[in-house]
Amino acid sequence: MPIDHFRLLGVSPTSDTEEVLRFFQLRLDRTPDNGFTPEVIAQRSELLRRSADLLCDKKLREQYETALTAGASGLEFSSNREVAGLILLWEAKNSAEAFNLARKALQPPQAPALGSGRESDLALLAALACKDAAFYEQEQRRYSSAAEILEEGIHLLQRMGKLQDRRQNLEKELEALLPYRILDLLSRDLSDQKSHQDGLNLLDGFVLNRGGLEGRKLTNSSFEFNQADFEIFFQQIRKFLTVQEQVDLFSHWYKNGSSDAGFLYALSLVASGFYRRKPEAIQKARKQINKLNSQGFDAMPLLGSIDLLLANVQQAEACFSNSTDQNLKEWFDSYPGEKLAALCDYATNWLKTDVLPGFRDIEVESVDLEAWFADRDVQDYVEKVERRSARGIAKAGFSLISGLSSENYQSQESLSSDEEERNISSFDEDDDLAKTYLENEFVEDEDDQNDLLDLLVERFQGLIVNVSNPLLRLSEKASNKLGISRNSLLIGSFVFVGLFLSGGVIGYLSIKSQLEEKIAAKPSLVQEKELDEKGKSFNSEKNKISSKLEKKGEYIPLNIETPSKKQIQNLIEAWLRGKAEILSGGESGVLNQVATNSLVKIVNNQRIKDKQKGEKQVISTNIESLDIQSQTNKRIEVDVKILYKDQRMKESGEVLSETNIPALRVKYILGRNKQQWKLVNFSSRR
Numbered sequence: 001m002p003i004d005h006f007r008l009l010g011v012s013p014t015s016d017t018e019e020v021l022r023f024f025q026l027r028l029d030r031t032p033d034n035g036f037t038p039e040v041i042a043q044r045s046e047l048l049r050r051s052a053d054l055l056c057d058k059k060l061r062e063q064y065e066t067a068l069t070a071g072a073s074g075l076e077f078s079s080n081r082e083v084a085g086l087i088l089l090w091e092a093k094n095s096a097e098a099f100n101l102a103r104k105a106l107q108p109p110q111a112p113a114l115g116s117g118r119e120s121d122l123a124l125l126a127a128l129a130c131k132d133a134a135f136y137e138q139e140q141r142r143y144s145s146a147a148e149i150l151e152e153g154i155h156l157l158q159r160m161g162k163l164q165d166r167r168q169n170l171e172k173e174l175e176a177l178l179p180y181r182i183l184d185l186l187s188r189d190l191s192d193q194k195s196h197q198d199g200l201n202l203l204d205g206f207v208l209n210r211g212g213l214e215g216r217k218l219t220n221s222s223f224e225f226n227q228a229d230f231e232i233f234f235q236q237i238r239k240f241l242t243v244q245e246q247v248d249l250f251s252h253w254y255k256n257g258s259s260d261a262g263f264l265y266a267l268s269l270v271a272s273g274f275y276r277r278k279p280e281a282i283q284k285a286r287k288q289i290n291k292l293n294s295q296g297f298d299a300m301p302l303l304g305s306i307d308l309l310l311a312n313v314q315q316a317e318a319c320f321s322n323s324t325d326q327n328l329k330e331w332f333d334s335y336p337g338e339k340l341a342a343l344c345d346y347a348t349n350w351l352k353t354d355v356l357p358g359f360r361d362i363e364v365e366s367v368d369l370e371a372w373f374a375d376r377d378v379q380d381y382v383e384k385v386e387r388r389s390a391r392g393i394a395k396a397g398f399s400l401i402s403g404l405s406s407e408n409y410q411s412q413e414s415l416s417s418d419e420e421e422r423n424i425s426s427f428d429e430d431d432d433l434a435k436t437y438l439e440n441e442f443v444e445d446e447d448d449q450n451d452l453l454d455l456l457v458e459r460f461q462g463l464i465v466n467v468s469n470p471l472l473r474l475s476e477k478a479s480n481k482l483g484i485s486r487n488s489l490l491i492g493s494f495v496f497v498g499l500f501l502s503g504g505v506i507g508y509l510s511i512k513s514q515l516e517e518k519i520a521a522k523p524s525l526v527q528e529k530e531l532d533e534k535g536k537s538f539n540s541e542k543n544k545i546s547s548k549l550e551k552k553g554e555y556i557p558l559n560i561e562t563p564s565k566k567q568i569q570n571l572i573e574a575w576l577r578g579k580a581e582i583l584s585g586g587e588s589g590v591l592n593q594v595a596t597n598s599l600v601k602i603v604n605n606q607r608i609k610d611k612q613k614g615e616k617q618v619i620s621t622n623i624e625s626l627d628i629q630s631q632t633n634k635r636i637e638v639d640v641k642i643l644y645k646d647q648r649m650k651e652s653g654e655v656l657s658e659t660n661i662p663a664l665r666v667k668y669i670l671g672r673n674k675q676q677w678k679l680v681n682f683s684s685r686r
Contacts, residue, residue, distance in 0.1 A: 001085050001101070002074050005051040005064065007092045013065070017056045024052035032087065035124055037117040043084035047077070083121045090129045095136060099129035099149070103156055119160075126156055127166040134173065143180040144195070150174040178206055179225055179233050186240040190360075203237070204249060212258025238358040243272045246359065262292050270306065271355050274372065275362050279381040282309050298324045305347040309372065311382045316343050330657055333609075334617070334648050336664060337684035338602070344369055555590050558677040561633050568638060569626050572668055575679050576642075580619040582607050585651075595679040596671075615656065619646040624663070636670040636677070 006013050011023045027048050031041050054060045077085040082105065090098035102125045105112075112118040130153030137146035150170050157167040185199030211217030213234070215227045225233065238246065246268045253261035266288040273281030286306045289299050304319030317339055320332050335342035348367045356364040372378055555574045558567055571594050578588035582603050591600045610616055622643040629637040644664040648657045664684060671680040 001077065001089055002097055003085075003089050003092055003094065004068065004073070004075065005054055008051045008075070008088050009048065009055070010092065011055070015055075020052055020055045024048055032091065034128060036087065036121050039117055040083050040087065040121045043081045044087050047081060047084050047088060083118060083125065086122075086125055086129075090125060090132070093132075093136075095129045095132035096149070099126055099133050099153070102126040102129060103152070106156065106160070120162070123157065123160055123162045124166075127153060127163055127170065130156075131170060131173065134177075138177065138180070141184070143177060143184040147174060147177050147181040150177065176225070178202065179230070182206060183233070183237055183240075186237060200241075200245065200249070204252065207249075207253055207258075207261075208256055212253055212256065213260040213264075214258060216257075235358075240360055242361045243268060243275065243359040247272055259292065262288065266292075266302075267355055268359075270309075270351075271359060271362060274309065274351060275356065277372070277375045277377050279310060279378050282306055286310070301325065301328060301346070301350070304343065305350050308343045308347045311373070313340060313343070320346075330648070334646070334657055334659060336644055336646065336659065336661065337666075337682075341684060555593060557593050559675050560677075561672075561675075562631070563636075563677060565626060565628060568628070568636060568670065569623060571670070571677065571679065572626070572638070572640060573623060576619075576621045576623075579603050580617075580621065583610065583617040583619060585611075585616045593678075599679060599681075614651050615648060616651060617646055617648050619644075621645075629667075634672050638668050638670070640666045640668060642666055 006015075009020065009023050009027065011020055015023070028045055031044070054064060075085070086098050086102055086105075089101070102122050104110075106119070106122050106126065112122065130149055134146040134149045134153075137143070137149060150173055154167055154170050154174065157163050157170070182199050182202045185195045185202065188195050190196060207213060209217065210225075210230070215230060218224055218227070241249070247265065250261045250265035250268055254265050266285040269281045269285035269288065273279060273285065286303060289302055289306070292299070300319045300323035304316040304323075307313075307316035307319060320343070321329065323329055332339075332342050332346075335345070348369060351367045352364060356362055356367070373382075555570070558571050560567065563571075574590050574594045578591040578594065581588040582591070583606060585607075591603065623640055624643055625641040627639045629639055631637075642661075642664045644659070644661040646659045647655050649655045666682055666684045668679060669681040670677050672678075
C-alpha cells in the first residue's frame, strides 16, 4: 500500500519516541465510528501498534529510514489485514488510493464471500473513500474528475445492492456537482471536442430536468441549485458557448416550454444574423419575439431595433412611438437630431450591450451599422423586401450614417402610389444639386466632367431597374387575369424598356454635347482676368454689406463662391437660432434662407407635434469649434462642436425634461444651388 509507518501513525519523520507513543494512543482512542465490524477495528489497532513499536525501536527505525532513503516505499499487509490497512490509508487522506484499492478488492477474482464481514467493510470503506476523494477533487476545481469518482462509487454500490442510504447521498452529491461539472467541461479548450460535447449534453439535460430556464420543476431541496444561483451560473457559462450552440439550445428549450429560452433564442438569432451578415436570421428573430406572450414585457423597442436593421424605418419609428416605456418615448421625442439618428443610436447601444456580448465566437469592440448596410447580402435582402422604407434606405446607402441627406426620405409623407412615378420623383429630388450643377456651371476639369456623366449614367441605370421591375410584376398580374401569355407581356415590357433606354441614351448624348459646347465657349484668359477683377470688386462690396447686416443681428443669403470659415459659422448659427425660435413657439424668417425645404419641413412638423401635446422646447446652443473637412464650389462639409442645452416644458412653464450635452459633435453638409449656399443635411453624435 502507498503509505509508510510515519503517515500511518500521523507523525513526522523527526518525531521522537514520546511523540510517537502519544499519537499512537490518540489513534487508538479515535476509532472510526462509521459502522465497521469489530474484527477490522481490532486489526487496525494491531497495525497501529506494529508501526509504533518499529518507530520506537531505535535500531529498527534506523534500518527503516535507511530503506526509505534508498527508495523503498509502501507497506505490505497480509490478506487478512488488507481491509484494516485500507482504512488507515483512507484516514491518512489518501482517499482516492483507498477507494481504488477497495473497488479492486470487491471485484473477481478476489471478491469476498457474499454477506461476509469483509464484503461489508470493503463496501463501507469504498463509499466513505469515494465521497472524500470527490470532495478533494472539488477543492482542486477538478469538478469533472470529482463527478466521475462519484459515478463509479454509485455504480459499485448499485451492483452490490448495499448501503442504499449512502448511495443516495452520493447521488445527491453528484446532482449538486452537476453545474460545476458542466462549467469544467465547457470551459476547456475547444480542441477537446469530446469534453465540450459532453458538457453540452449535460447542460441540455440539466436545464430540461429543472423545468427550463425558469426552474418550473424545482422542489426546494437543499441539494438543488436554487434559481438565483442558477442565473449567476448561466451568465458565466454562456461565454463558453458559440452563437450557433446557443441558438440550438434555446430553440430546444423553448419547444419544451421555456418562455425565457424563447426570448434568448430571439436575441441569439439577432446576434448570429448581425455578426454573420444574415438578415434572414434577424427576420426570424422578429417572428420569434411576436410569438412570445409575456405579460408586462414591452417588446416595442426590440422590434423597432430589428425593423431598423431590416431597413424598415417607418415601422421602426412606429414601434418606438407605441412603446409603453414613457422615459424611452420622451428620450426619443427629445433626441437632439433626426429620428433616424435616434433609432440608430438606440439600436447600436442595444446590440453592443444586450445582444452581442455572451458568445464564445463573437468579439464586441464596436457596432458598425454602416458596414451592416454596406454588406452585399444585406443589400440583396433589403431589395427583395417590398416596403417603401426599405427601398429608401437601400437607395440612399443608409444615408444618415454615411453622411448624405436623409431628410428626403423622412419628409416624403405623401408619395404617389404609382411605383414608376415615385421612383422618378425620388430620382429628381436626389439629383437636385447635380441638375443645378449642369444648369448653372460649365465643367472646367475633364475628370469632373467624366465623374458627373458617370453619376448620371449610374442614376439612369437605377431608374431603368426601378421602372422595369414594376412592369415585370404587372405582366404577371395581367397574365393571370386576362389569360395572356406571360412571355408575350415580358417581350412587350422589355420593348418598352428598350425604347426608354434609347431615349435616355439620346438625352445623355445631348447633355454631353451641351457640356462640350459650354467648354468650347469658355472665355479667353484676358476675359477671365477682367471678369475676375469685376467679381472681386463685387464680392468686396457684398462683404461690406454683409458685415453691416450681421452687426445688426440680421442674416443675408450666402452667395459667395468660396465662403470663409466665419461665414459658414454664421450660416449654421442662423440655422440653430431659427430652429430654436420655432421650437419654442415663436416664428423665424431665416430658416428658408439657410436650409433646404426638407429640413425646414422637419422643424415645422416637430413644432406641430409639440403644439398638439401642449409642449414646447427651449433650446440653447453655442458653437465651441468648427473645422472644415472638405470644400468645393458646390459642397462643404464641416465638423462642429456645440455646447447644447434644452428643456422640454408645457406651455404653462412646467419643465418635463432637460438635456445637457457639453460636447455635441455635429457634421453639417452645405450645398450651393443657384449661387446660394444652404444647409442640406446634418448628423449628430455625442
